[in-house]
Amino acid sequence: MSAARIAIVTSGDGVDEDPDLPLILAALRAAGMSAEAVAWDADPKEWDGFDLAVIRSTWDYTGRLEEFLAWADATARVTRLWNPAPLVRWNSDKRYLRELAERGVPVVPTRFIEPGGHCGEEDFGGPHGVVVKPTVSSGARDTARYEPGRRADAVRHARMLLDQGRTAMVQPYLRLVEEGERALVFFSGTFSHAIRKQPVLTEAGVTDNFRVPHPGAAPYQPSEAEIRTARGALAAVPAPGDLLFARVDLALDEAREPVVMELELIEPNLFLRINPQGLERFVEAVAAGLRHTTA
Structure with a gap:
């Protein structure tokens, strides 16, 4: 029987910058699986040639969200995608x-402001200031915190996001x-x-x-x-x-x-380099999922 083929799904940046990627590939191969890193937007790519596609470092997805979600839906139709496409969609927006x-x-108390919604200084109060960010973001992109006396600056940040057609979220800064x-x-x-x-x-x-x-x-x-x-x-x-x-x-x-x-739930850093036992548990989870898939 041939080894199960697993795609570890990454991106152009992920291939070069994901410190866990080589560890994952080596550990899966050592466990008898055939694993390779594949960029999610690789073209052409026969995703149905894999027994499993595991999303890992697709770190450019927030700037191409609809394209990424369409890829997840299409890939899930031809192979098993982890985490599953519906959960990827659900988790892609911080609402x-x-x-x-x-x-x-x-959870951290959060106010969501939709484009066209009211955005006034009264919504940006907090004893230690607030954090303003878009609901679709990763790596703290387009995110900042504002001290209590800088409400006007926080409002300008939120309005900039709203003017771009993005939903803004406002949270108290937890000191x-x-x-x-x-x-x-x-x-x-x-x-x-x-x-x-x-x-x-x-x-x-x-x-x-x-x-x-x-x-x-x-x-x-x-x-x-x-x-x-x-x-x-x-x-x-x-x-x-x-x-x-x-x-x-x-x-x-x-x-x-x-x-x-x-x-x-989409592409978090799992800190496997810091915790080797975590890498072992990751491989065990993949192997168990494959057994369940082929049973």
Whole structure:
């Protein structure tokens, strides 16, 4: 029997910059699978020649969202796509945070402003300022935080996004994020490992699209409350049993309780280089999924 063929889906930038990509390819091959890195927009490419396509570092998708979502739908029709196309679509717009909140998940309080909607300074208050970002973004692109006395600047940022036809989101700045953001990684619904990293929005009023996305990332042992919150977020996802991988990003609120900042189901950094056991668990999850697919 020939080895299962697996596409590790990446992008032009991902091929050069994804530190986990060579580790994943080597580990899957060592486990007897035939794995290769393929850019999601590779043309031509016979996706039906793969037994499985695993999205990893498709880091340019936010600027080509509709094209990417169409690719995910088309690929899912000819092979198994992980994570599945409906969840990719759901997770591609941060308005999913509203759904999580409606399902009882503690999330960072968020106001969404649609193009054409009201956008006034009264919506940009907070004891420690606010964070303004678009709902479709990755790596803190087009994102900035504003101190309490800079409401007018925050409004201008939001209006710039609205004028581009984008939905803006406004969140209170959580000062305890300065103690570190937490990222909890799960494979097939089971907690694997976590990291804590330094805050990204270090300078108020600055939009820097070339920030280091995970400064100072280091292994971290999450609290029981953090694991419980992360699991609750995953349980609220549509079809959570279909998740091969997930990353839940948390911060602490004023009461030092964990709240969900983001739920990453498309192409999150899984920090496998930091945690070799995480790499083993990733390979085990892929192998188990393949057995289920071919059973």
